[in-house]
Amino acid sequence: MLNRGYAYATIISSKCHGQTLLSYLASLYPHSTPQVWQQKLNNGEVTLNGVIATGSESVTSGQTLIRNRPPWIEPDAPRHFEVLLDDPHLLAVNKPSGLPTLPGAGFMENTLLRLVQKHVPDANPVHRLGRGTSGIVLFAKTPQAASSLTANWNTPKTQKIYRALAQNVAEQDVYEILTPIGRVPHPRLGSVWATNPNGKPSKSLAKVISRSASTTTFEVSLNSGRPHQIRIHLASIGHMLVGDPLYGVTGQPLESLPGVPGDGGYFLHAEFLKFHHPITGEQINLEARLPSGFPLHQ
Structure with missing residues (x-):
């Protein structure tokens, strides 16, 4: 269509x-x-x-x-999502991998924003997840809620915790990653976000959940909100996400035919989100269950 x-x-x-x-x-x-x-x-x-x-x-x-x-036929994308929270000010959903959060890169109608706004026209996302990333996306329904959530998003008042399946076996149990993130050349797009010594300050905390013979499952908390931060940061310490078509060792685009940011195939899930309700002040603890294809053990 x-x-x-x-x-x-x-x-x-x-x-x-x-x-x-x-x-x-x-x-x-x-x-x-x-x-x-x-x-x-x-x-x-x-x-x-x-x-x-x-x-x-x-x-x-x-x-x-x-x-x-002119109108075009868009690529296929999953169109289902689970509602985690719905009140007069907020909507939180569990986004499937493969569904873009916002229009772009050939997707207009097959996006989470369009699908949500068919039911809640005033809902706007407070943040975005990459197309290949699954998990919690939070929407504000009112300007007051949006303003408060945006102001607190990259502060300790908002806890964002992801699960990531990465290559190689971690030697440490905990990593504090401070690698700056900025634009670097990309052969197909001109530039993409990646590790860059002149980039913006960034901070992630990665804790090991489990190890296998060749992979590590991490729980990653974000203390900044750079594009593709977890993919870049884990790659920068030698733990590229399993199946990531874009980022290689050191958090730079792969040397041989790197993919583009919207390509999927990796395993990254926004699992927990904790914050105070912007209107009532109530503590909100959200959890998005892992997708069925997410490997629990390798």
């Missing part, structure tokens, strides 16, 4: 001032060649300040560029 299409909006930055629109599009979105972009322009899919563009225009700082993507 076709979705409704999507309008991607961009404001032209000053560093691109004077480029032709075609060269701007081809450099900003290298996933398509200049020839493909010219065809999209010829089809009337791109406007510049509300006027259908040809591609020969010189762009000016501050202009609004809109690319209207």
Whole structure:
């Protein structure tokens, strides 16, 4: 089934001032060649300040560029989720692996946000999980709840605990990981988040739950909220997630044909979330049961 299409909006930055629109599009979105972009322009899919563009225009700082993507058939994704908490201010669900939290990367309707908003139109996620990550996603239904939860999200007032299955046998029982996370080059996307000495400060605490002959199951608590933090941090200490198609040793993209952030195949589950209710002050302790395919013992 076709979705409704999507309008991607961009404001032209000053560093691109004077480029032709075609060269701007081809450099900003290298996933398509200049020839493909010219065809999209010829089809009337791109406007510049509300006027259908040809591609020969010189762009000016501050202009609004809109690319209207025609409706398309989205990739399949799981569409079921378990409701863990539902009250006038909050909604918490157990997201399946393979379902994106937010629209993007070819997914618009097959996303947790769209599915939830069909039933609760005012619900908006306080955070997001990667498409391949399962577990608790918390939504706010009111601006007051959203403001309070967002303010406390990356503080000790909110406890976020994940379960991760990683390669190799851990030598220690506990690891405090402080590896900075920032953008690094990626051959298909231009850049991705990974270990970067000039990146943002990040902190995770990984405790061993169990070991097998070749793997370790960790319980990981987050003290910061960087993209793909657990995948990057565990890889940075030599414990890449089992099945992770993107991150290799040291938390950098794999040297040979790395995947992209949305690719699945790894085992990471947001299992526990503990916080005080933003309106009532009540202590909330949420637990999302592990998915059936999550290995308990290797």
